[in-house]
Amino acid sequence: MAQIRIENVRKEFGDFTAVQSSSFTIEDGEFFMLLGPSGCGKTTTLRMMAGLELPTSGQIYIDGEEVSQKPASQRDIAFVFQMFALYPHMNVGKNISYPLRCQGVSKSEVKRRVAEVARILAIEDILDRPVGGLSGGDRQRVALGRAIVREPKAFFMDEPLGALDAEFREHMSQELRALHDRMGATTVYVTHDQLEAMQMGDKIVVMNHGVVEQFGVPQAIYDWPATKFVAEFIGSPSMNFLNFHAMVGKGMTSVSLSGTEFTVPEMREGANGDLIFGIRPEHIHLDDASSYKGLVIATEYLGTTQIVTFETPNGALKARLASSESITVGSQIGLTFDQRTITIFVAETGRALLSAGNEGALRNG
Amino acid sequence: MSYSVTSPSVRTKWFAGILVVGYALITLMPLVWIIATGFKSPSDAISYPPKVTFEPTMEGYVNLFTTRTRVTEETLATVGEPTTWYERIVRAQGMVITGPSRYGERFMNSVIIGFGSTLLCMVLGTAAAYAFSRFRVPMKDDLLFFILSTRMMPPIAVAIPIFLMFRQLGLNDTYLGMILLYTAVNLSLSVWLLKGFIDEIPIEYEEAALIDGYTRFQAFYKVVLPQAATGIASTAIFCLIFAWNEYAFAVLLTSGNAQTAPPFIPTIIGVAGKDWPAVAAGATIFLMPVMVFTILLRKHLLRGITFGAVRK
């Protein structure tokens, strides 16, 4: 159980900077997600927290103690790898008790703790089995058991579900989250799957090219992306970007897209030039009265909802609409946008402009 | 401060480097010794304690490639001045060149038999390995074990039966006989190695080709072979090394016609017993083809030797 604090941590491999000066804090007991595409530096960040790599500069605190330059063995943490790295020559019980036996814990204590872990994971009946014949789920549970049994200060997981198929993955992610809720240990979890991050995380850090793009609770990141990258990476289909050229000033509450005025959250900073109007697919509504028209290009049926692709004067737009709306490809339909969650980005840098909506959510660096 | 579990520290690197260099020096000693001896004079070669510095001479190499005869001063005077550098070396010993030695022939025999058997072994081995890897062969596991079982005794244990068989079939002291023999010995290992490499190539590649309108053989030829090149190259090196260096069968089954270099080299006799510089020179030249072949295929070989480790 511990708070983990990262301050200005930076990592270089030769000429290549894997992680640029990053800072964030993981509160005690949090389920914390490091999210980003491959090569964004999330795994390197995790490995630095775990002590498998040492930072080039900056500090890492676990439970208030500075551990930046300490090796993994002295940090009292547990690491769960993507592949279920079980020892094939030991049975389930031996695999779980291995970390304890290494530390020279007494036999009766080992027995007690293994039994406890087996109970939490509901694997009591397979303790004597060889690991060879186990199903994927049981293997994953045993690997978790080996991490839990040491009662470490924090758990670090590097895409532990990456190798599983979709259906089973969903099941395991719920199980992991439930396990975390029962134990309450600080957990740092690396993933490239935005849905997994949204579903499981208390907080999310979104990284790209070694830079922390945004840090916060899932819904805030979804609603108020700090950068175009975050807006695009989170959500499926991702946020729509309509290009427009305008001058927006502090205090303005509407912008004009190809002649139609749209209400937006009150702007807290101004910009001039090529801008992007960002709107989530589910915040687009049909309104025949609207002068802003979209040409229907395609519809994708999804059961409860459907995704409709429009061609608008400012670019392509995907809307998530109820399946009950009947929409014909080729028709022109008037569109309105839910003003509560509109973000304006600067086209050149991809940075979101501050507004009354997002000022609380834009924490990064 | 760039510690990492994946890259060692500078001190570790130095220590490891020194260990490697030290080990290399020790293992390279015999090789250096042989190469150096090739350039010594016969007396330097057998002097004790051994000479580390000496005046290099090509005498060993000249002796290796020529047959010479000792003649009287008068005869020497009648043959006229030596015209080439090697004649001069021979003349200095009071001898004249009477013709080439048999080393060249023996060397060529080694090339024909070594590369011939390697080639045959690769053709048969790849075909067999492909079949074992891809087709439902009845009793596949038993067959594979049976194939490997031929390697479980030293080949020389069956030397006498082979000798008798070869005599009956007229294969004694022929290229064909030696090529067949070395191929037979190498084939089991090649099939096993190559099967491993072909197993690694996903079957989807061939299936894609089959659907695209290629026949099974075309798919094998155009899709599997190029991807198995690495495995074939490294297996070929293993086969060549065995066939090239094989001594016992060569002594037993060859004499005049098809004798390879290994049994020939130690028989090089000088004026006063064994001509050690010539033997060393013969050994040095004999080393070259395998070395060149290995260096050419080095990239593939490294990958081949570590196969198994790199399999998913």
Place this chain on the structure above:
Amino acid sequence: MAEVTLTGVSKSFGIDVALDEVTMSIPDGSFVVLLGPTGAGKTTTLRLVSGLDVPDAGQITIGGRSMDGVTPAQRDVAMVFQQYSLYPHLSVRQNLAFPLKAPQLKMTPEEIAQKVGEVAEVLQISHKLDNKATALSGGEMQRVSIGRALVRSPSVYLMDEPLSSLDAKLRSDLRMELKRIQASSGATMLYVTHDQIEAMTMATHVGVLDRGRVVQFGSPREIYENPVSIYAASRLGQPRINLLPAGLFPGAPNGADKIGLRPEQIVQGEGEDSLVLRVEHLGDQTRLHLSFKDHDLITVTDAHTSLNTGDIVKIRPNNPFYFDVDGARLA
């Protein structure tokens, strides 16, 4: 352009029955998605149609012609595999040209070059033609393997989870692209996946497979809105359909064992009390984990809901599905 039919097709591997008397008719020009979990027989069906495997019993026809004893090469089908289908030792151009160089086509180098150029244009990979296949990103590789299927303009496309190894963004782009390519070429498509989104968005028809049998065949909407069984109902819909004892709500018909409730079949704010266990914010949707009379269920609500863990919300079924003891739908 061809209709594909399977009549009583069975296939076993040793004692494992992969397909059990499958009968299915894939109309000319349709986009048929076979949906089911691992081991349902989807890939086996594809391999039997392609000719890579031969059925133990039954008949397969393509374009009215029986496929008995017809080799894969003679069937005029093109297949895209889940992975591995690019030849690593060839360039992108050579990979695309490979199917055209098949001896039986007898195409001239000019024809091949022209065709490869066209397909590369469609898939937007023209600038990568001279790259080694291994130097491409995952999405580009998969585009090239789709391109390898396209160059020959076959009458039937067979695709085996072609998008499953790609990330979400690329998947959604390529879904649209595939759908468009199939629609414009008019070829018949047989597509295997276990991803329900792919099935819903691309298919004109979905075949739901369960342990080697086709349990339902129809349009995605038909299967979603009118499933024949619990199994078929569970294949489509996120979150998954809630299955509760039928007696939990009033109005269950005779013989009903389970009631099936999709989120849109649950009316909030009316009916009986349920307890909010957890509010899960997924961005585009917010899931409510509810406890109703000691049974858990999941529904969706407004993204900016004010509900919190521990709150009480009333719920009532609206046009639910009822299933009998065997899981079959009651009318």
